[in-house]
Amino acid sequence: MKTIIILFLAVLLDSIFGDPLNVPHPIIYIGKLISKLEKLIRKSKINLKLGGFILLILTVGITMGVISIILFISNLIHPYVRDIVTIYFLYTSLAAKCLKDEVLKVWSAIDKNDLDLSRKQLSYLVGRDTTNLTKEEVIRGAIETTAENTVDGVLAPLIFIGIGFIVDMPVQFVFAYKAVNTLDSMVGYIHCHYKEIGFASAKTDDIFNFIPARIGSLFMLIAGGILGYDIKNGWKILKRDRKNHKSPNCGYPESAVAGLLNIRIGGTNTYFDEVVIKPTIGDSIEKLNKDHIIKSTKIIYVSELITIFMICLCKILIIIE
Numbered sequence: 316m317k318t319i320i321i322l323f324l325a326v327l328l329d330s331i332f333g334d335p336l337n338v339p340h341p342i343i344y345i346g347k348l349i350s351k352l353e354k355l356i357r358k359s360k361i362n363l364k365l366g367g368f369i370l371l372i373l374t375v376g377i378t379m380g381v382i383s384i385i386l387f388i389s390n391l392i393h394p395y396v397r398d399i400v401t402i403y404f405l406y407t408s409l410a411a412k413c414l415k416d417e418v419l420k421v422w423s424a425i426d427k428n429d430l431d432l433s434r435k436q437l438s439y440l441v442g443r444d445t446t447n448l449t450k451e452e453v454i455r456g457a458i459e460t461t462a463e464n465t466v467d468g469v470l471a472p473l474i475f476i477g478i479g480f481i482v483d484m485p486v487q488f489v490f491a492y493k494a495v496n497t498l499d500s501m502v503g504y505i506h507c508h509y510k511e512i513g514f515a516s517a518k519t520d521d522i523f524n525f526i527p528a529r530i531g532s533l534f535m536l537i538a539g540g541i542l543g544y545d546i547k548n549g550w551k552i553l554k555r556d557r558k559n560h561k562s563p564n565c566g567y568p569e570s571a572v573a574g575l576l577n578i579r580i581g582g583t584n585t586y587f588d589e590v591v592i593k594p595t596i597g598d599s600i601e602k603l604n605k606d607h608i609i610k611s612t613k614i615i616y617v618s619e620l621i622t623i624f625m626i627c628l629c630k631i632l633i634i635i636e
Contacts, residue, residue, distance in 0.1 A: 318480045319627050321398060325405035325476075326623060330616075333412030341382075341407050341490065345497050349374055353502060353512065363511035371498060371515045378494040379487050386486060404486045405476060408493055410468035411619055414461065415612045421457040422608040425450065442504065454603045455580050461611040462535075462572040462580075463565050467496060469615060470534060470622050471527035477626035481633070495519050521563050528564035531618065532557070532571040534625075538617035539575035544610065549574035552597050556581075559594040566596065572614060573597025576607050 334340060352373055356366035382404065390397040417440055424433035433453045434445040440460045448456065472489050479488030495516065502509045503517035532553060540546035552574025553567065559581060560566030573580050577600035581593050601607070 317398070318485075318630060321402055321405065321485075322476065322480075322623065322626065324402050326409065326411075326619070328402070328406040329409040329411055331412075332406075333416060334407075334410070341404065342493060342497060345374070345378055345490075345494055346501065348377060349498055349501050356512065364514050367502070367512040367515040370502070370512065371495070371519055374498055375491055375494045378490050382486055382490055401486055405489065408472045408476070408486075408489045410464070410472075411615050414464050414468050415615055418457050418461050418608060418612055421453065422605055425453065425605045425608075451603045454605060454608060455582075457608045458572060458576070458578070458603075458611045459569055459580050461608070461615070462568040465535060465615050465618060466524065466528050466531040466564070466568045469619050470531035471496075471524055473619065473622045473626060474527045474530065477622075477629065480626070480630060492523055495523050524564040528567045531622070532567035534618045534621045535568055535571045535614050536575065537621055538614050539571070541617055542610075542613055544575040544614075545577055546575065548577055548598075548600070556594075556596040559596050561593060569596050572611055575614070576610055577601045578603055578607055 349370070352370050356370055357363070359366070361369075386397055386400060389400040417436075420436040421433050421440070424430075424436050430450055430453070433450070434448055437448070437453050437456050437460075438445040441456050443456065445453070445456065472492060475489045475492040476485045479485030482488075498516035499513075499520035501516075502513035503520060504510070504513055536546055536549045536553065539549050549571050553570045556570040556573070557566045560569065569580060573596045577598070579595050579597040579599040581596040
């Protein structure tokens with residue numbers, strides 16, 4: 316029962332505060348660690364692909380080690396202190412409110428007919444070049460990042476927390492995931508500067524997200540059905556277009572959202588001055604408009620609640636057995 320309460324409190328804190336400013340955030344320190352390790356590896360003149368594996372192992376190992384030490388010391392002070400620290404760490408591993416708020420900044424700029432501002436707001440969320448995007452392309456980018464990060468930033472962390480609860484290591488499990496995910500976002504690019512050193516991180520992130528992307532996309536479909544979106548078309552597009560992406564995982568949530576909203580996303584983008592051709596996802600039953608951004612953000616919270624329900628159900632069944 317305590318684990319369920321801890322999970323609910325962590326989710327509640329995220330839904331209220333998101334990522335508050337001027338408060339120590341573990342992901343920031345993981346990012347600083349990655350930057351320092353990357354510089355050391357590049358300076359060492361070691362083979363960069365091998366260096367990428369070293370970067371991955373050191374980042375995940377140091378992250379889990381430091382967190383384990385903090386939790387151990389907290390427990391020595393008092394078990395309740397450990398519980399409070401656990402809640403805080405779990406809260407910082409979730410990004411539902413942050414994702415929604417940042418995506419809605421793009422929507423707000425479009426609503427004000429400020430295309431330049433909408434491009435700028437989108438640039439904070441995606442790796443592609445947003446300088447010359449049209450209004451529809453900005454909307455498409457906002458929906459794509461919402462769909463992808465609903466899994467990466469919300470559902471996958473919850474799934475790793477749920478697995479971690481089974482062995483009483485929810486914080487270690489979720490931050491192993493977050494460390495890999497942060498590595499992928501910082502060095503896991505196909506651009507030549509990162510292609511070698513980011514190889515291990517990108518592939519490991521694909522492995523870590525393999526199951527969450529598939530389970531999460533189903534939860535997103537159910538969420539869309541609850542919200543009154545086109546779940547029949549969502550299932551159709553998920554089955555048809557889930558592999559229409561260079562990533563083995565991103566196509567799943569993007570297909571689910573595209574189908575639910577009866578829109579087409581995907582296609583060619585520019586990353587670091589390199590044009591990356593991607594297939595499209597979904598059908599243009601409806602023309603892309605700013606309201607589709609709002610609809611995509613609603614899927615975040617409903618699918619999150621479904622995931623929490625499934626974790627609690629599994630935990631209760633384990634207790635009963």
